[in-house]
Amino acid sequence: MGPTQRDALSKIACNRLQKELVEWQVNPPSGFKHKVTDNLQRWVIEVNGAPGTLYAGETYQLQVDFPEHYPMEAPQVIFVPPAPLHPHIYSNGHICLDILYDSWSPAMTVSSICISILSMLSSSPVKQRPADNDRYVKNCKNGRSPKETRWWFHDDKV
Amino acid sequence: MDSEDDMHDANDAESMDDDYYSGDTAVEYSEDDDDGDDDGDYEFDNDSVDSDDVSTSRRQQKNYIALKEADIRQHQENEITTISTVLSISRVDASILLRHYHWSVSNVHEVWFADEDRVRKAVGLLERPVVRFPNAKELTCGICFESFPLDRISSAACGHPFCNLCWRAYMSTSIDGGPGCLMLRCPDPSCGAAIGQDMINLLVSEEDKEKYARYLLRSYIEDNRKTKWCPAPGCEYAVEFVVGSENYDVSCLCSYGFCWNCTEEAHRPVDCGTVAKWIMKNSAESENMNWILANSKPCPKCKRPIEKNQGCMHMTCTPPCKFEFCWLCLGAWSDHGERTGGFYACNRYEAAKQEGAYDETERRREMAKNSLERYTHYYERWATNQSSRQKALADLHQMQTVNLEKLSDKQSQPESQLKFITEAWLQIVECRRVLKWTYAYGYYLPEPEQAKRQFFEYLQGEAEAGLERLHQCAEKDVQAYLGAEPPPTDFNDFRTKLAGLTSVTRNYFENLVRALENGLSDVDSQGASSKTATAKSVAAFGKGKSGRGKSSRAGGPSKNSDDHGFWTCDQCTYFNTRSLPTCEMCHQPRRNA
Numbered sequence: 001m002g003p004t005q006r007d008a009l010s011k012i013a014c015n016r017l018q019k020e021l022v023e024w025q026v027n028p029p030s031g032f033k034h035k036v037t038d039n040l041q042r043w044v045i046e047v048n049g050a051p052g053t054l055y056a057g058e059t060y061q062l063q064v065d066f067p068e069h070y071p072m073e074a075p076q077v078i079f080v081p082p083a084p085l086h087p088h089i090y091s092n093g094h095i096c097l098d099i100l101y102d103s104w105s106p107a108m109t110v111s112s113i114c115i116s117i118l119s120m121l122s123s124s125p126v127k128q129r130p131a132d133n134d135r136y137v138k139n140c141k142n143g144r145s146p147k148e149t150r151w152w153f154h155d156d157k158v
Numbered sequence: 159m160d161s162e163d164d165m166h167d168a169n170d171a172e173s174m175d176d177d178y179y180s181g182d183t184a185v186e187y188s189e190d191d192d193d194g195d196d197d198g199d200y201e202f203d204n205d206s207v208d209s210d211d212v213s214t215s216r217r218q219q220k221n222y223i224a225l226k227e228a229d230i231r232q233h234q235e236n237e238i239t240t241i242s243t244v245l246s247i248s249r250v251d252a253s254i255l256l257r258h259y260h261w262s263v264s265n266v267h268e269v270w271f272a273d274e275d276r277v278r279k280a281v282g283l284l285e286r287p288v289v290r291f292p293n294a295k296e297l298t299c300g301i302c303f304e305s306f307p308l309d310r311i312s313s314a315a316c317g318h319p320f321c322n323l324c325w326r327a328y329m330s331t332s333i334d335g336g337p338g339c340l341m342l343r344c345p346d347p348s349c350g351a352a353i354g355q356d357m358i359n360l361l362v363s364e365e366d367k368e369k370y371a372r373y374l375l376r377s378y379i380e381d382n383r384k385t386k387w388c389p390a391p392g393c394e395y396a397v398e399f400v401v402g403s404e405n406y407d408v409s410c411l412c413s414y415g416f417c418w419n420c421t422e423e424a425h426r427p428v429d430c431g432t433v434a435k436w437i438m439k440n441s442a443e444s445e446n447m448n449w450i451l452a453n454s455k456p457c458p459k460c461k462r463p464i465e466k467n468q469g470c471m472h473m474t475c476t477p478p479c480k481f482e483f484c485w486l487c488l489g490a491w492s493d494h495g496e497r498t499g500g501f502y503a504c505n506r507y508e509a510a511k512q513e514g515a516y517d518e519t520e521r522r523r524e525m526a527k528n529s530l531e532r533y534t535h536y537y538e539r540w541a542t543n544q545s546s547r548q549k550a551l552a553d554l555h556q557m558q559t560v561n562l563e564k565l566s567d568k569q570s571q572p573e574s575q576l577k578f579i580t581e582a583w584l585q586i587v588e589c590r591r592v593l594k595w596t597y598a599y600g601y602y603l604p605e606p607e608q609a610k611r612q613f614f615e616y617l618q619g620e621a622e623a624g625l626e627r628l629h630q631c632a633e634k635d636v637q638a639y640l641g642a643e644p645p646p647t648d649f650n651d652f653r654t655k656l657a658g659l660t661s662v663t664r665n666y667f668e669n670l671v672r673a674l675e676n677g678l679s680d681v682d683s684q685g686a687s688s689k690t691a692t693a694k695s696v697a698a699f700g701k702g703k704s705g706r707g708k709s710s711r712a713g714g715p716s717k718n719s720d721d722h723g724f725w726t727c728d729q730c731t732y733f734n735t736r737s738l739p740t741c742e743m744c745h746q747p748r749r750n751a
Contacts (some may be wrong), residue, residue, distance in 0.1 A: 012327070019303040072331045095316065099347070106301045107320075107345040133212060144617055 009041055016071055020109050032114045039089035041066050041111060044080070053122040060084050062117070063093075064110055076147050077113060088120060092137045093144040095120075097132065101135035101147065129135040222418065223401035224411040225396045227375070231397070237263050245270055250354035251283050253374070257340055261382040266328065282343055282352030287317030299324050300346060312361065314344045316351035325361045329353070333366045337373040337380075346358040366414070389421045390414035406430070415591065426557040427674035428595045457481055458488045470546070470629035486539060533601065540597040546629075547590035553633065554583035564640055569649045578657040582632045585660045589625045589667050596621070599674055610678050621670050628659040 009017065017040050024034055033046040043064040049055025061080040067073040077100050079093035088096040099108060099116055116134075130136070225233065240263055242252035258281045259265045263520045269277050278285065291297055296305045299321035311319045320328070324345075332339040342353040358370050379385045379396045388395045388410035394413045399418045406419040415424035417433070425433045434657045457473075459481035482491035557579060566573045596618050601609055635652060638645045645652075673680070740747050 015304075016302050023303075069327075069331070070328050106324065107318075107348050108347055112347070113365045 005081075009066060009070065010068050011142055013068065013070040014040065017066060020111070023109075024111060025153060029114045029118075030113045031118050032111075035061075045110075045114060047114070047118065047121075049084075050118060050122045054124060055084055055121050058084065062114070064113075071106040071108070073112070074100055074147070075113070076100075076145055077117070078146060084121060085129060086121060086124050087126065087128055087130055090130060090133050090136055090140075092140055094136070094140065094149070101149075171414060192553060204723060221400040221405060222399045222408040224388075225379075225398055226411065230375060230396055234261075234375065237261065241266055245712055247283070250356045253350075254283065254352045254354055255281055255376055257374075257381065278673060279350070282350040284315040284351050287313070287315065288320075288349065288351075289317040291317075291319070301328065312357070314349075314351040314353055314357060316344050316346070318344050318346040318347045318349055318351075320345060322361060325357075326363075329358055329362050330366050330596055333358075333362065333369050339370060340373055340377055386418065386421065388414055389416055415588075417698040424591060425598075426592065427596045427671040428599050432598060432602050433595075435602070436540075439533070458483050470626055470633055470737070471542075472626065472630055472634075487544065510742050536597045536601040540594050543590050543594035543597070547587055547594065548592055550583060550586045550629070554580070557583055561636075561640060565636075567637060571649070578653055578660065579632070579636065582628065582656050585634060585664050586625070586629050589621070589628070589663060590673055592623060592667050593618075593622060596670070596674065613678055613680075614674070617670055617673065623664060624659075624660075624663050624666055628656075628663045631659055635637075 021034075021040075028034065030069050031048045031050055033048075035044045035046060037044065042136040043062075043066075044065065045062040047062055049060075050105045060083065063078050065076040067075065077095060079089060079095065081091065081093050081095040083089050083091060090096075095117065097116065097120060099105075099113065136149075140146075169208035223229075237256060238249050240254045241247070241256055242249045245252065245255075247255070255266055255270070255277070256263070259269065269455070277283075294308065296307055297311045297319040298305050298421065299311065300318055301320050301677050304321065306321045312322055312325050313319050326593050328345055329339070329342065339358075342358075343349070344351040344353065355370065355374060359367050362370070379387055384401050385396050385398045387393075390398060390410060390412055390433065392412060393410060393412040397408050397410060397418065398486040399408065405426070406417045407415060407424040408418045409415045409424070416422065417424055417430060420433065421438070422433050423429070428436075457475040458480060459475065459479055461471050471490050473483050475481045475483070483489060484491055562573055562576050565571070565576060565579070596614075600611075600614060600618065603614060605611075639649055639652060738748070
């Protein structure tokens with residue numbers, strides 16, 4: 001489901017995103033850069049690997065799509081391929097992180113998601129794909145959203 | 159049924175003598191109440207008002223309670239009150255706590271008094287706020303980031319402020335998502351404060367309040383180890399079970415009986431494993447069965463197709479043929495029951511095979527495979543009793559809604575005096591269920607245990623014959639009293655007969671169930687002398703406490719005849735009258751005479 005087929009943002013979602021954007025501009029999370037577009041419903045954010053970690057010096061792009069009823073519903077967050085090599089990040093950019101799905105709370109923000117993702121990257125001791133990467137990516141072929149996946153959050157160490 | 163003239167008064171158990179099951183076969187069913195033989199297992203008497211009666215007291219010892227919605231609410235409220243009082247916490251907190259620990263009061267007590275702090279943390283019951291804004295006039299909502307005056311801001315026990323609109327959206331999203339809303343926590347990611355029903359009720363729409371309350375009520379049944387919903391379609395009652403009880407069969411207020419353990423329909427005397435196997439088997443074989451078990455059979459005499467539209471197995475072809483036959487074996491009905499000195503034997507697979515009944519029709523000849531044939535035998539009887547039971551349920555309904563009133567009118571009897579008819583139908587429904595499952599039991603009875611099988615088939619045959627008498631009486635005899643013509647006998651005779659048959663059949667089936675649940679252990683326990691043991695079981699099964707049963711036991715295990723006018727066939731264990739030189743069942747000559 002691409003963002004073009006998505007329902008337009010509700011008024012509440014627009015207001016909230018505008019506030020988030022303002023806050024971001026005043027106080028951006030370190031290591032992230034919002035690439036300005038005129039599309040409030042899709043944010044593209046540049047991520048810089050934190051110094052002293054396996055991803056130091058590397059740059060990736062996150063794509064954040066907001067649903068009509070954001071923030072009651074979680075945004076869809078993926079890496080634009082090429083995605084970083086990480087045990088919880090699939091080669092199609094899908095991220096296995098509980099706060100993006102079951103554990104989402106409307107009190108979270110794009111900024112707090114970014115910090116969580118960077119923390120997840122930084123704590124990885126090894127650069128590799130998830131064990132089931134090929135199978136998962138194949139199953140996602142017809143443009144399936146990661147939000148339709150039933151994630152199994154089995155590893156809280158990385 | 160020739161013996162109805164012998165009946166006197168159904169209320170007097172002593173008079174309920176003989177003949178219901180045995181006709182003029184050997185086993186008599188006397189009503190002797192002298193308690194000489196304490197052999198236990200199969201003993202019973204027919205006087206169900208006798209409070210010492212083993213079967214009666216077992217019937218009354220219910221190990222479950224059926225709950226209506228009001229009862230469920232009441233139970234839930236009571237437990238919340240208990241926890242709230244004992245732990246000195248609010249009712250809402252008690253409710254959250256109980257739900258977290260699957261509505262087990264004892265479990266809550268245990269964990270709470272072991273480590274209250276840990277429990278409070280796990281469940282999200284905070285004693286004091288984690289954030290305070292003592293002097294604020296306005297607060298920023300943690301979701302929409304707008305500022306609001308305090309009266310438009312709400313917080314859980316933790317104090318994290320969110321505006322009422324965001325709360326409402328947060329809660330309604332969660333309630334839309336299902337029963338998970340019962341575990342709702344404060345939206346702040348770092349906070350685990352539980353959200354209770356009080357707060358929900360303050361902030362959401364009427365519709366959502368109701369949904370939440372429904373989930374909370376459902377949770378009491380679904381998250382609880384000792385309760386389950388009645389699985390009958392459309393039934394809204396639940397059943398609370400005394401965990402650890404042996405008998406899993408429960409009966410809901412909607413009259414649906416089910417097994418508490420596996421939630422399949424009630425299946426005593428067969429165990430859950432066998433039922434699961436049988437149901438699997440049926441679904442696997444159903445394709446084969448469909449063509450075999452068409453809904454009609456040709457009349458064995460005139461060959462016109464006949465659809466079975468009544469519950470009992472006694473079929474009468476339409477005029478001019480009027481041939482009376484048995485639906486199960488397609489044999490003449492005159493060969494069934496006591497009238498001819500015959501024996502109800504169409505439950506026996508072996509008998510049917512030996513007599514070549516299976517070779518008679520084209521269809522059966524095509525069924526070359528013995529295993530399928532064997533399965534068919536049992537399945538057909540299982541399924542027929544099933545549909546017979548459905549028909550009986552419909553007839554019971556018809557009786558209660560239409561015919562009782564008609565009968566009351568015609569016979570000038572108050573409806574309260576016609577309860578015996580309803581009871582008869584309830585008994586038929588129950589017996590058809592038991593009988594049905596005895597066919598699954600028979601199918602899985604180990605082949606090598608011949609003595610057991612023969613005993614089983616004897617008991618099943620008697621049960622079937624007895625039930626047929628009851629079913630026929632309730633279904634057909636009653637018609638005479640509903641029609642325009644004057645009835646052949648006095649209505650009181652009908653009452654006596656039907657009530658008597660109901661009582662005898664109930665007792666017989668209760669014993670049958672117990673015997674099968676015991677794995678026919680009487681046959682086992684006697685080892686080599688199993689045949690005599692079987693004979694004794696039969697005697698005990700019949701009426702148990704008579705002097706006959708006593709002497710039979712005293713006679714010692716090596717005797718296969720006794721001085722009370724009976725002898726036991728060596729071959730098939732059948733209980734024959736002394737005058738017969740060969741076994742009535744298998745024609746084996748009598749030995750040790």
